[in-house]
Amino acid sequence: MTDDKLDLPDEDAREDEDYSLDRDLVHEVLDAVEAEDASRLDALLEPLHAADIADLLEQIGPGDRGELVRLWSSEIDGEILSELDEGVRAEVIAELPSDVLREAVRDLYTDDVVDLVEDLEEADQRTILDALEATDRVAVEQALSYPEYSAGRLMQRELVTAPEHWTVGQAIDFLRAQDELPEQFYHVILVDPRMKPVGYVTLGKVLSARRAVPLAEISEDSFRTIRVTQPDKDVAYAFNQYHLISAPVVDEDDRLVGVITIDDAMAVLDEEHEEDILRLAGVGDESSLSDTVIEATKGRALWLFVNLLTAILASVVIDLFSDTIQTLVALAVLMPIVASMGGNAGTQTMTVAVRALATRDLTAQNAWRVIRREVAVGAINGLAFGLLMSIIAGFWFGVPMLAVVIGAAMLMTLIAAALGGIVIPMALERLKIDPALASGPFVTTVTDVVGFFAFLGLASVVLL
Amino acid sequence: MTDDKLDLPDEDAREDEDYSLDRDLVHEVLDAVEAEDASRLDALLEPLHAADIADLLEQIGPGDRGELVRLWSSEIDGEILSELDEGVRAEVIAELPSDVLREAVRDLYTDDVVDLVEDLEEADQRTILDALEATDRVAVEQALSYPEYSAGRLMQRELVTAPEHWTVGQAIDFLRAQDELPEQFYHVILVDPRMKPVGYVTLGKVLSARRAVPLAEISEDSFRTIRVTQPDKDVAYAFNQYHLISAPVVDEDDRLVGVITIDDAMAVLDEEHEEDILRLAGVGDESSLSDTVIEATKGRALWLFVNLLTAILASVVIDLFSDTIQTLVALAVLMPIVASMGGNAGTQTMTVAVRALATRDLTAQNAWRVIRREVAVGAINGLAFGLLMSIIAGFWFGVPMLAVVIGAAMLMTLIAAALGGIVIPMALERLKIDPALASGPFVTTVTDVVGFFAFLGLASVVLL
Numbered sequence: 017m018t019d020d021k022l023d024l025p026d027e028d029a030r031e032d033e034d035y036s037l038d039r040d041l042v043h044e045v046l047d048a049v050e051a052e053d054a055s056r057l058d059a060l061l062e063p064l065h066a067a068d069i070a071d072l073l074e075q076i077g078p079g080d081r082g083e084l085v086r087l088w089s090s091e092i093d094g095e096i097l098s099e100l101d102e103g104v105r106a107e108v109i110a111e112l113p114s115d116v117l118r119e120a121v122r123d124l125y126t127d128d129v130v131d132l133v134e135d136l137e138e139a140d141q142r143t144i145l146d147a148l149e150a151t152d153r154v155a156v157e158q159a160l161s162y163p164e165y166s167a168g169r170l171m172q173r174e175l176v177t178a179p180e181h182w183t184v185g186q187a188i189d190f191l192r193a194q195d196e197l198p199e200q201f202y203h204v205i206l207v208d209p210r211m212k213p214v215g216y217v218t219l220g221k222v223l224s225a226r227r228a229v230p231l232a233e234i235s236e237d238s239f240r241t242i243r244v245t246q247p248d249k250d251v252a253y254a255f256n257q258y259h260l261i262s263a264p265v266v267d268e269d270d271r272l273v274g275v276i277t278i279d280d281a282m283a284v285l286d287e288e289h290e291e292d293i294l295r296l297a298g299v300g301d302e303s304s305l306s307d308t309v310i311e312a313t314k315g316r317a318l319w320l321f322v323n324l325l326t327a328i329l330a331s332v333v334i335d336l337f338s339d340t341i342q343t344l345v346a347l348a349v350l351m352p353i354v355a356s357m358g359g360n361a362g363t364q365t366m367t368v369a370v371r372a373l374a375t376r377d378l379t380a381q382n383a384w385r386v387i388r389r390e391v392a393v394g395a396i397n398g399l400a401f402g403l404l405m406s407i408i409a410g411f412w413f414g415v416p417m418l419a420v421v422i423g424a425a426m427l428m429t430l431i432a433a434a435l436g437g438i439v440i441p442m443a444l445e446r447l448k449i450d451p452a453l454a455s456g457p458f459v460t461t462v463t464d465v466v467g468f469f470a471f472l473g474l475a476s477v478v479l480l
Numbered sequence: 481m482t483d484d485k486l487d488l489p490d491e492d493a494r495e496d497e498d499y500s501l502d503r504d505l506v507h508e509v510l511d512a513v514e515a516e517d518a519s520r521l522d523a524l525l526e527p528l529h530a531a532d533i534a535d536l537l538e539q540i541g542p543g544d545r546g547e548l549v550r551l552w553s554s555e556i557d558g559e560i561l562s563e564l565d566e567g568v569r570a571e572v573i574a575e576l577p578s579d580v581l582r583e584a585v586r587d588l589y590t591d592d593v594v595d596l597v598e599d600l601e602e603a604d605q606r607t608i609l610d611a612l613e614a615t616d617r618v619a620v621e622q623a624l625s626y627p628e629y630s631a632g633r634l635m636q637r638e639l640v641t642a643p644e645h646w647t648v649g650q651a652i653d654f655l656r657a658q659d660e661l662p663e664q665f666y667h668v669i670l671v672d673p674r675m676k677p678v679g680y681v682t683l684g685k686v687l688s689a690r691r692a693v694p695l696a697e698i699s700e701d702s703f704r705t706i707r708v709t710q711p712d713k714d715v716a717y718a719f720n721q722y723h724l725i726s727a728p729v730v731d732e733d734d735r736l737v738g739v740i741t742i743d744d745a746m747a748v749l750d751e752e753h754e755e756d757i758l759r760l761a762g763v764g765d766e767s768s769l770s771d772t773v774i775e776a777t778k779g780r781a782l783w784l785f786v787n788l789l790t791a792i793l794a795s796v797v798i799d800l801f802s803d804t805i806q807t808l809v810a811l812a813v814l815m816p817i818v819a820s821m822g823g824n825a826g827t828q829t830m831t832v833a834v835r836a837l838a839t840r841d842l843t844a845q846n847a848w849r850v851i852r853r854e855v856a857v858g859a860i861n862g863l864a865f866g867l868l869m870s871i872i873a874g875f876w877f878g879v880p881m882l883a884v885v886i887g888a889a890m891l892m893t894l895i896a897a898a899l900g901g902i903v904i905p906m907a908l909e910r911l912k913i914d915p916a917l918a919s920g921p922f923v924t925t926v927t928d929v930v931g932f933f934a935f936l937g938l939a940s941v942v943l944l
Contacts, residue, residue: 035717036840065702067721075846176684188687197688200725202666219683220640223652224661238529253499256750257531259743261664279723282746286720289753290835293760297831298824305832305841309856316828317861320821324865327820328872331813338809345802348812349795352819352928356791357784360762364780367761368769371754376500377769382539392773397781401788408792464816 037071045072049080054087061088070099073108074306085111092116094124094132101304102135103311109140118147125199126155127172127280134160134169167251168244170284171265171274174198178231180206180214185227187217200277205264206231211271213264215239241266244273248284253376255281292374295452296367298323322457330355330464337472340479346413347475350422354471357401358429358463365390365437366459370451373441387438394434395427402426417478425471429463432470436462501535509536513548521552534563537572538770549575556580558588558596565768566599567775573604582611589663590619591636591744598624598633631715632708634748635729635738638662642695644670644678649691651681664741669728670695675735677728679703705730708737712748717840719745756838759916760831762787786921794819794928801936804943810877811939814886818935821865822893822927829854829901830923834915837905851902858898859891866890881942889935893927896934900926 041060048056061069073081073096085092085108092112097105097120109117121129121144129148133141133156145153155173162168176197178187187204191197203216215235225234238258242251242265254260255278265274294300300315307315334341334351341348369386372378378386406423410416440458441451505524512520525533537545537560549556549572556576561569561584573581585593585608593612597605597620609617619637626632640661642651651668655661667680679699689698702722706715706729718724719742729738758764764779771779798805798815805811833850836842842850870887874880904922905915 035714035721036843037845039844042845065722067723071840074841075843077846077849191687194688197684199684200682201684202682202725218664218666219687220661220663220665223655223683223687224658250499256746257499258529259531261666261743278742278746279725282720282742282749285746286749286753289750289757290839293753293757293831293835296757296761297827299828299832305836305846305850309853309860312853313857313860316825316857317864319828320824320861320865323821323824324817324869327817330820331817334813334816338813341812342806342809345806345812348805348809348815349798349802351812352798352816352932353788353791353795355816356794356924356928357787360784360787361780363761364763364783367757368763371757372769375754376535377538379500379506379539380503381501381506382541382769385541386769389773389776393777393780396773396777397784400781401784405788460820464820468816 037068037075042072042075045084046076046080049084049087052083052087057084057088058091061091066093066095067099069096074101074104078107081107082111089113089116092120094120094122094128097121098124098128098132101306103304103308104306105132106136106140109136109143114143114147117143121147122149122152125172125174126152126159127170129156130159130169134164162244165248166244167242167246167248167265167276168274170248170251170280171242171244171276172198172280173274174201175205175272175275176201176203177205177207177211177213177272178217180208180232182206182231183227184222184225184229184231184234187222187231188227191222200279201262201275202277203236203262204231205272205275206235207272213241213266213272216262216264218261241270242276243268249288251276252281252285252288256285288374292370292452295450296370296456298456319456323460326457326461326464329461330468333465333468334472337468337476340472340476344415344418344475344479346409346415346418347472350409350413350418351468351471353405354422354425354429355464355467357426358433358467359460361394361397361430362433362437362459362463363456365394365434366441366455369438369441370455373445373451378442383442387435390434390438391431394430394432398427398430401430415479418475421474421478422471425467425474428470429467432466433459433463501532501539506536506539509548510540510544513544513551516547516551518551521548522555525552525555530557530559531563533560538565538568538768542571545571546575553577553580556584558584558586558592561585562588562592562596565770567768567772568770569596570600570604573600573607578607578611581607585611586613586616589636589638590616590623591634593620594623594633598628626708629712630708631706631710631712631729631740632738634712634715634744635706635708635740636662636744637738638665639669639736639739640665640667641669641671641675641677641736642681644672644696646670646695647691648686648689648693648695648698651686651695652691655686664743665726665739666741667700667726668695669736669739670699671736677703677705677730677736680726680728682725705734706740707732713752715740716745716749716752720749752838756834756916759914760834760920762920783920787924790921790925790928793925794932797929797932798936801932801940804936804940808879808882808939808943810879810882811936814873814877814882815932815935817869818886818889818893819928819931821890822897822931823924825858825861825894826897826901826923826927827920829858829898830905830919833902833905834919837909837915842906847906851899854898854902855895858894858896862891862894865894879943882939885938885942886935889931889938892934893931896930897923897927 045060089112133144159169203218205213206215208214216239217231217235221234240263242263244265244267262275262277264272265276267273298319402423405426406419409422410419436459441455444451444454509524553576597608623633667682669677670679672678680703681695681699685698704727706727708729708731726739726741728736729740731737762783866887869890870883873886874883900923905919908915908918
């Protein structure tokens with residue numbers, strides 16, 4: 017009814033649909049950038065969550081992004097930087113005046129600073145480390161001394177501990193007497209005199225138990241410690257498997273050095289899955305939509321090259337039978353069907369195997385049963401699709417023996433695909449090679465070579 | 481030094497390596513099952529986490545599983561049932577005496593019961609519902625009235641709330657006066673008199689603030705409510721995007737009806753990723769290693785059938801050029817290379833697009849830029865691999881024009897693959913069809929048809 021409504025975004029801007037950025041909002045932001053209207057820009061962006069501002073920065077083009085950062089640089093804080101993709105982050109950091117950058121990183125917890133700097137180039141890393149206060153810098157440098165993708169990189173050092181013999185009352189008095197407690201904490205970690213963690217108590221239990229109750233009596237059953245050198249993907253697995261909310265991190269002497277909380281584990285789980293999906297598809301696993309053409313091209317080319325070798329190998333097999341094809345050109349028409357079905361069946365089994373290995377569901381214990389099951393599945397589908405394709409080929413080319421050959425070749429190829437799809441990822445895992453990354457080319461080679469060999473080989477024997 | 485060591489598993493049985501089940505332990509369990517030694521079995525299993533016992537049950541064969549459940553049925557509790565895969569869960573429930581089952585489900589929170597029963601057959605569902613106390617049964621049935629995969633199914637009803645005007649001191653006194661608080665809670669939800677949630681306060685802040693401080697002053701900035709009908713995958717996205725630890729769930733009148741915690745959101749995120757990976761590979765998304773041969777065969781057959789149609793379409797294209805192939809059989813040898821490279825490049829782009837759509841990174845805003853980038857990547861790789869393949873084909877067959885034809889066809893196919901790989905998932909998303917599930921066959925069709933048509937078509941024009 018009224019025209020002067022303020023159409024500023026509210027916190028719920030994303031909630032109406034499915035959390036994708038509001039299209040009109042992005043347009044208004046770009047208009048404000050073009051008009052160099054800093055106060056309008058501020059009114060539009062200020063209500064947004066840092067994660068949404070980061071998404072917006074990633075989705076607009078590099079030119080607009082640079083302009084926006086210049087106009088709004090004073091408001092870009094550590095949280096926004098933390099949320100950005102690596103490539104865009106480096107770009108934004110390069111644009112920021114050094115005093116803004118200093119402010120931004122000083123706001124962050126040390127684990128977030130670690131997350132921020134670990135992927136940066138040496139020089140950019142130095143810029144940020146120099147911006148920190150001395151104590152924080154030491155903490156960050158210490159964290160960076162742990163292996164990449166280890167629990168040590170993931171943990172926060174801000175801890176709330178209590179001696180194992182304390183009572184609830186002592187813990188409450190202690191906590192309430194603290195000047196400063198970590199922003200986010202959910203448990204009190206019980207430690208022995210050597211600082212070895214022996215259990216933990218949720219704050220909910222501290223609040224609901226009587227003062228005289230010993231903390232040890234209300235500690236959680238599912239207590240687990242994480243070694244500081246443990247790979248972060250194993251940490252994420254443990255959180256998901258055992259429903260942990262937070263877990264103490266210990267060094268090689270079992271002494272408490274930090275704590276990992278579930279939100280960090282969830283972020284790792286998300287990245288690990290993302291990497292697995294991209295690796296299975298043969299895309300460089302660090303790829304993101306904000307990569308440049310050159311970066312993206314390089315990321316894809318390696319896999320295409322490996323695939324070219326595989327495809328050439330398949331062609332060599334075909335070449336062995338070129339006389340046969342010359343005699344019956346229908347073979348050339350039909351042969352891609354056998355290879356394609358084999359490739360698909362192999363990918364299906366391989367994907368199931370790669371995932372089951374990642375979730376520790378496929379083990380030495382059940383390997384034989386799973387292999388037998390996969391081969392049985394391959395055989396049944398091979399029979400079904402072999403029969404179907406026999407009928408189709410029979411009607412299409414009217415050569416009965418051709419129909420028999422394609423049916424038999426389909427069965428053989430689908431069994432080989434099942435076998436290759438399960439055995440190759442398991443063998444790679446044994447050899448400590450990431451099965452998500454390396455299985456594809458091997459499985460394709462097996463299905464292509466077996467597919468063409470079975471079909472053309474049988475044809476040359478039976479038909480000629 | 482001593483031979484009488486007790487090699488019982490300890491809680492850390494899985495921690496030494498990477499959390500996979502200890503192989504010796506599984507063997508010992510199977511030995512105990514075979515010897516029908518219930519006390520030995522109990523000694524082996526009792527120290528394990530419910531999630532590990534569930535994994536063990538999934539990994540052993542159906543015969544051993546039935547035997548184990550019969551021997552150890554009195555110890556199988558709700559937690560173990562919750563952790564099992566659907567298929568195995570139904571099998572175990574069928575084995576359990578009704579009094580054990582009743583005990584097991586009465587132990588659980590209502591949200592876990594919902595999780596347990598929602599995938600069961602009607603009859604099994606009834607068995608469990610009947611085992612519940614009346615109030616819990618009502619709560620579970622109410623949760624089941626919400627759509628599947630909605631926030632209403634995911635939330636727990638046990639809540640800790642406080643009026644928005646309370647102080648820290650009032651909240652502490654209230655919490656400490658409660659007889660029973662939920663097992664796991666991390667926030668106090670502030671509500672207005674209509675039970676509309678207006679903010680939340682972490683327990684850590686409650687414990688560290690002075691008694692006189694109003695709760696509203698120390699409430700979290702990142703407060704977000706979830707609608708009860710919201711799809712659970714959007715809930716998981718929101719938790720990951722906004723680093724939520726817990727979030728109040730509201731009905732259509734904005735009234736508080738429950739709360740979702742991050743551990744549930746993490747489980748959903750994990751399942752969603754799993755589904756996406758399996759869908760991209762054309763495997764039924766409910767598939768698990770404990771599926772029978774028949775279930776697994778069905779799950780794979782649909783996709784293989786769709787692929788067969790695609791492959792036949794490609795063969796029809798080849799058939800159009802059978803005279804050309806007859807004249808120069810080298811075409812039959814080389815043509816799979818073009819199709820294979822196209823298929824791989826298409827899968828790469830498609831996977832990037834499907835993931836970027838799922839993470840809301842690919843939007844109407846940046847669609848054109850991403851399409852341009854992908855086509856540029858396709859063109860560059862097309863030029864590079866076209867050139868490489870030209871040289872190889874030239875040396876292999878010694879027909880210069882054949883070398884030119886395969887180079888040009890490779891370039892055309894890789895550009896088509898890039899275009900199809902990005903445009904098809906976006907179009908499916910627009911049409912509200914899951915791009916992870918449906919993109920594959922369309923993209924393969926494009927790359928096969930374009931690949932064979934370009935190569936054989938060019939050959940028939942240039943060479944004959």
